[in-house]
Amino acid sequence: MLSGQILDAMITSCENAKTVLRQAAIDPSDRKTLNISMGATVAAELLGRTPEALSKAEARGRLPAPKTAANGRRFYTVEDLIAIREKLGIKMGKLPSERAVVIAVQNFKGGVSKSTTGKHLADYLALRGYRVLVVDCDPQASMSVMFDVNLEALVDETHTLSNFLSPRIDEADSLRKTIQKTAWPNIDICPANLGLQDTEWELTATIEEGPTAIAGAFRMLRIGLEEVRHDYDVVILDPPPAMGFLGVNTLTAADGLLIPVPARQLDYLSTIHFMQTCREAMDLVSKFDTSIDYGFIRVVCTMFQPNRTNEAQMLQVMEKTYAGQMLSTPILLSEEIKNAGLSMSSIYEINKPYGSHQTYTRCRDNLNMVFREIEKDICKQWPSRMAQVGTDRLTEAA
Template sequence: MSFTVNTLRNVTTACQQMRDHIKTIVFRPDAHKTLDITFGPTVAAELIGRTPEALAKAEAKGRLPQPKQLPNGRRFYTLEDLTQIREALGIHVGKQPDEDAVVLAVQNFKGGVGKSTITKHLADYLALHGYRVLVIDCDPQASTTTMFDIQPETLIDDDQTLGAFLSPRSTFSNFAETIRDTPWPTIKIVPSSLGLQDAEWDLTSTLREGGQAVRESLQALRIGIASVTKDFDVILLDPPPAMGFLGLNVMAAATGLLIPVPARQLDYLSTIHFMDTIADNIEILEQNGTPVNYGFIRVVCSTFSPSKPGENDMWRIMQATYAGLLLGQPILASEEIKNATQAFRSIYESKPSASHQTYTRCRDNLDAVFGEVEQQIRQQWSSTSLTGTDAGVSVAA
């Protein structure tokens, strides 16, 4: 083994050992993430779309079980309790059984824009509000996979992976078997693995065969998702940072696009190239028999620091140039988000790392941003769109 390879292997081993050590501290005692999220009556009622009084009344009448209590007598609810309450009260949040999941790609080629962090936080937000979510990590770097407490290297000998499904050389064809559980009861994940990079090469090799082989390689992910699209409300795609065959698969599978853009000049300018590239590649997909037409495209300003004059200027420029595509709220830069991700968590899984006021401000900001995304998602289903028969949450009588 050469000096270079040996050095890189040693560094990798040392980093993996340190990562595992950090996890034993963060997730002790078993070094695995567990959800210890609880909600008081006010927050629980808000999440299920009721008032605290209505919740208490349903409990008093026996329609709901009595809530858990702390030693001081304060009532609280778990995430599982919220799911059971929705079922007991006939509260249906997502799509109807005959409708398809919204497939949303969170994409930008520029590094450091917060793509994986947004994917993780959006998934948790949607799950808190009662949606069934599937996250598909299509990035070989596997940042989103790691935040859901799955280590990519544990999948090396696993034949039932996304890489195996996408590879034209593989005989594995059951997409549903790539789906794994997460600590969240209503979030599933198709994790990334090292085999995804091999799948990229295998997909690219179909160029030599041309015609039908290329069309099949471009539609592989779309076909896989089609087999589970009735089982989820929202499917979130975390794409690779470049537009190869993996990226084209993501673009072909998505039905909506969310583009994170920090309020910085270089990021803004690079996004011009990104959007042009996306348009070019959609034309390539269509020329190869894979039509693409997104139900919505939205730009979200990420990691925004309003105290920085330069970023305020860029925010105004973004408002002027992105017009109706820009979400009304930017995602504010926050140490709370940084601290949470360092602990392999989202804000929605974490306790305040600084003052409670700072934590609340950060969470309220994310709720406002993702609330806008949620409305775009609901517009894609005829049962919940403003032009459909039911513009709100369906509730049994």
């Protein structure tokens, strides 16, 4: 059998398997739905209140009566959190006059939990009440799959991110037209597809057209995001694991960098190369645009196993050498995250733990601690929120 026929057979087999896996993960609906519920303690923490404060507000009629489970316990949904913030006047995010903070979750090394970290960060921020736009810039489209985007439907679609970024195509003249809704009421996505790989080559071809064309190719995503930066609080970019034109586009569009690095020697050494390449790319782009700068650069240790001596030692090395840019809390390796990923979900999207409830709670609380640090960095970028950064909670409502 010819190689092409072998590949065709493999592709067909994989497509069939993908359909089965997708149906198993999202059954019975063809589309992913959000079915998150949480107890009063978790809801209150996300709202920056106490369970007692919520209960008092409900008793006094300031809030509608909560939903109750069969055991009599109160529970809340994502939609309930949005309604409660509106009722109590809890303002999250920026002022209308301020701009969204754009974060690139980037590292060249594969297997460092880049897309998984970006997905969990997006979900955390949505639960906290921020309006989030996710932009998947990776042709592998892992982030798009986790948000249940039908990639096959994008093949012939004109208004895609790949078409928008392509210097050869004029049809997709608006980044806004590439945005799709997700199952989350306050998360939208610009999905990726395999066409981004062709876009990379097309952007590379601008080298022959001179400095002006190159400068434009480097900043296409940055320019496109200006159209929607007042519509969202946070934009999360999921870049490709390489420093081509797509990678430079994400770096030039970002206000902040979040660099996931496992506490392993090879990943540590690879990240040094990544940082050197980023620096070189910034030097190159600064010749065309001197306004590009980062409000923050943070390194987060991912998939950390504290009981492994070599990882604990490597974490100490990372803390000493990353010049104070290291997040104080590492993301722990957890089977809960791995199992949630099998169902195209994050920890925040599942109601029933795969293991013990204690393991699930420990995993969720760990992620909350990590992302709370990032949330503070985000808020520092808005003059209207800087006064609140020093406190972990908003003032409790009477």
